[in-house]
Amino acid sequence: MAALKSSKSGKRERLVEAALELAYRDGFQAASIADIAKEADVPVGNVYYYFKTRDQIGDAVIDARMAQFESLRGRLEKLATPKERLVAFIDMTVGNQETVAARGCPFGSLAAEFLKLGGHLAGKARPMLADPLEWMEAQFRQMGVGDAAFACAVHLEAGLRGVSLLTQCTGDPKLMEIEAAQLRAWLDTL
Amino acid sequence: MAALKSSKSGKRERLVEAALELAYRDGFQAASIADIAKEADVPVGNVYYYFKTRDQIGDAVIDARMAQFESLRGRLEKLATPKERLVAFIDMTVGNQETVAARGCPFGSLAAEFLKLGGHLAGKARPMLADPLEWMEAQFRQMGVGDAAFACAVHLEAGLRGVSLLTQCTGDPKLMEIEAAQLRAWLDTL
């Protein structure tokens, strides 16, 4: 599929990476085309060769984030038990604590912004949190909690996304550890 | 303090209310001065008589939200026990489920946007989530959980803010009830 675009210069990839970086740091709306082009070291006017409209950059940003979750999911699937996979998800989130304190949840903060933006991008942003929720539900189901699987998934993801927001708001990375410890303990009671 | 401004027309109040409404619905950045003025039924140019800069409208928006929390806190203080107060806080959040599904958490979504906006407004937005956290910690301390009070506060607020984000993302108000039930049950174990 990469072969459909003949360019080997990797400019499109650099633009997407730059846009994701800036959208995560300052918000997608705050990042102008010029900002993104500068960050990617690509001449401004050239951007419109790769993207017909600014919204399409937003599409690519969401796709890039979703690809990161897919990659993570792939790695987690190699673990033996569903509980190990859920704990690894928690650990991985906590491992990001410094970045979360500075910029917020990589998925939640982007999703929140796109949701408020409305239009086409709002719908496209939904899977950023909904797909992890479904994945967690599947893990809990495999753990044998039965009908409680969905509620458990809601509890786990809510705790993680919520504490990420609190961490960003207070600027204190320790909050991530505090909540993670409680969530792990709760997992052990199931 | 209201007497410092002689105007009785209430235009400033209408502007702030309109700005809060639009900031909550579409995001503060998306709401232009013209949009706010139109929503408040105030001529555009007149806005700059009440606010020297756009940022000052942001200040007023944050103040208005904070005042809502102060009002809620005042009502909750009338309840007899700390656990009743915490449960009432949960109930009140769930009672907002339809609005949360459509627009997100009234405090969290605003705080998240202002935090990414950076500058002066980012710092001013922090108490929107930090003050409730402190209040919750005080309640837990009164419940006699000792050193766990802070961790409990983190767990409760993270759960509520997190499920609000999930609710907005999925569009399903039921998630609020599901998580609230789990948080109430957890409260009962303390």
Place this chain on the structure above:
DNA sequence: GTCTATACGGCGATAGAC
């Protein structure tokens, strides 16, 4: 105090040379 008109800048997007 209230409002109109407008200055000014930055943005997304386009045209077209190379």
Place this chain on the structure above:
DNA sequence: GTCTATCGCCGTATAGAC
């Protein structure tokens, strides 16, 4: 494919009539 130059619009903010 790559890049420069520029258009047109809409945003904040101001000047000044009433």
